[in-house]
Amino acid sequence: MIQDNYSLSDAQIQHFEVFGFLVRRNVFNLEEINRINDEFDHRLASLKAEVDPREDRLFNNWPNRNPQTPYISSLLEDPRIYIPSEQIVGEDCVPIHSNANSYARSSAWHPDTKEAHLLMVKNVMYLQPTTGDHGALRVIPGSHKNPLHENLLRIGLDCSFGKESLYLKEAGLRGEDIPSYIFCSEPGDLIMFNQRLWHAAFGGYEDRRTCTFNFYQNPKSLGEKETMRKQLEVAKEGIKFLGTIGPQYHPWWLENPDENSKRARWINWLKEWGFVEAEK
Amino acid sequence: MICENHILTDEQVQHYETFGFIIRRQVFDFKEIERINDEFEKHFTIIKEGSENNCKRMGPRQGRDWPNWSNLIPGTPYMAGLLEDPRIYIPTEQLQGEDTVPVYSNANSFRHNTAWHPDMSQRHIRGLKNLIYLQPTTGNHGSLRLIPGSHISPLFEELIHIGLRPLDDSKNGFLAKSGMQGEDIPAYVFCSQPGDVITFNMNVWHAAFGGYEDRRNCSFGFYSNPKTAQEKEELQAQVENAKKIKTEMKMDLIDSQYYHEKWLENPKGSWKRERWIKWLNEWGFIEALNS
Numbered sequence: 001m002i003q004d005n006y007s008l009s010d011a012q013i014q015h016f017e018v019f020g021f022l023v024r025r026n027v028f029n030l031e032e033i034n035r036i037n038d039e040f041d042h043r044l045a046s047l048k049a050e051v052d053p054r055e056d057r058l059f060n061n062w063p064n065r066n067p068q069t070p071y072i073s074s075l076l077e078d079p080r081i082y083i084p085s086e087q088i089v090g091e092d093c094v095p096i097h098s099n100a101n102s103y104a105r106s107s108a109w110h111p112d113t114k115e116a117h118l119l120m121v122k123n124v125m126y127l128q129p130t131t132g133d134h135g136a137l138r139v140i141p142g143s144h145k146n147p148l149h150e151n152l153l154r155i156g157l158d159c160s161f162g163k164e165s166l167y168l169k170e171a172g173l174r175g176e177d178i179p180s181y182i183f184c185s186e187p188g189d190l191i192m193f194n195q196r197l198w199h200a201a202f203g204g205y206e207d208r209r210t211c212t213f214n215f216y217q218n219p220k221s222l223g224e225k226e227t228m229r230k231q232l233e234v235a236k237e238g239i240k241f242l243g244t245i246g247p248q249y250h251p252w253w254l255e256n257p258d259e260n261s262k263r264a265r266w267i268n269w270l271k272e273w274g275f276v277e278a279e280k
Numbered sequence: 281m282i283c284e285n286h287i288l289t290d291e292q293v294q295h296y297e298t299f300g301f302i303i304r305r306q307v308f309d310f311k312e313i314e315r316i317n318d319e320f321e322k323h324f325t326i327i328k329e330g331s332e333n334n335c336k337r338m339g340p341r342q343g344r345d346w347p348n349w350s351n352l353i354p355g356t357p358y359m360a361g362l363l364e365d366p367r368i369y370i371p372t373e374q375l376q377g378e379d380t381v382p383v384y385s386n387a388n389s390f391r392h393n394t395a396w397h398p399d400m401s402q403r404h405i406r407g408l409k410n411l412i413y414l415q416p417t418t419g420n421h422g423s424l425r426l427i428p429g430s431h432i433s434p435l436f437e438e439l440i441h442i443g444l445r446p447l448d449d450s451k452n453g454f455l456a457k458s459g460m461q462g463e464d465i466p467a468y469v470f471c472s473q474p475g476d477v478i479t480f481n482m483n484v485w486h487a488a489f490g491g492y493e494d495r496r497n498c499s500f501g502f503y504s505n506p507k508t509a510q511e512k513e514e515l516q517a518q519v520e521n522a523k524k525i526k527t528e529m530k531m532d533l534i535d536s537q538y539y540h541e542k543w544l545e546n547p548k549g550s551w552k553r554e555r556w557i558k559w560l561n562e563w564g565f566i567e568a569l570n571s
Binding site: 009010011012014015017018019021139140141142143145147148151152155167170171172173179180181 | 289290291292294295297298299301426427428429430432434435438439442454457458459460466467468
């Protein structure tokens, strides 16, 4: 499916637009995944030493753009990540977040955003094999679009920010019973999804690992700009709620020592929009 | 999940409306499934014998490539009675209105996979299908797959637009263009045990893969009673489709008619069946499928 130049085919773009996501298999090889896992191990160990173990944290998560994880940090500039993202979101899109996550349990049903006026896309790389009852991401195909997106809100499926799903409670259903596509994956596979897409993961376990790379559309219209400004507030709240450790844009990354032109554009944009200041 | 009075809960109705289908587990017990399978087996044997004789006389048949027949025949009395079983008609009436009517009651013995399709392209008249699989199913062994929410626009039309069901065998279909297989299309996989019932909106896109010889199900298709001019027009189109099914798809009716005269006689005087027969007659389904 993945072409040598990493460009998505027309059919892949169509798949993303219709279903709200796209799966690419074996994008990263075993050696690369091992390298990612090594950096992940070291950073997780150092992070555990930094935080108070009595602190009630949802799960361990940290930004990738830091000197302790140079390879993971560089993945934003890897054509396997940014080329498909630019094809979907626009050439002037910007990576707002690049995070590593070590979950301790399942993730209940939620969309990452309810905003319809700004395209936000998340690339997710699972670092361990996943299956339906072992942490696989589940998505409801087409739920990035209305009316399905809003119907799911209306029935009360949403579990964002630790909420209990009223629908599941009333129906006597478990999250696993909600009809969806189960993304069974091997390390090296990538899933890219519209952040309005409803998703969840069940069969969670201690240290369930992902790396995520979020690209946002560069806003043009007034409505898009307004939505982007709101994202600044959302980002600040997200840090508090998720307990993210460390700055999203580390000074080491902002220095851009190799003078990468793409990164320079991103930094410029992130500074102008106030994300660098907001996510210190 | 299923209440003893067979009425769906509000959440089940909401589930059907949101995702386009609802699953009820173990609605029929082992003995009932055995009875259905016995009737299925006996009638299928008669069909196979008839088919072999026909083949010898006329060569291989053209048209639909799996044996299927009407359940509304004296040879399968228990299956014929399932339309009037409250486990089938009560939830259906809840979802489509008390004046909904069963147009089809079929037995199918599939031989292959079933490619992606919705059962109905009309968007105003409502169609609903209840399915009972008579063997256990899994993702790679004949399970029904459904794209949740695909009965609703824009997803319904987008799947047509991308060519998920190409109108011809050309390479313009989505699967051909993308290099994907039907199994790769993201969907919910309905792994089931005999006795489970799935009820889905006929606009929902569905398929089955991992097909095998004599993959069995019984289906009970209901249409809503049309009220608006548009609904009436669409139902009329369904009558025309019914004629095609009769002529092009070659159902295995042996010497019987789709709505068998014994079923139409309504010997027990069921007022529900009487209403159905009157409606089927008025709309022309009996003529379309029996002539």
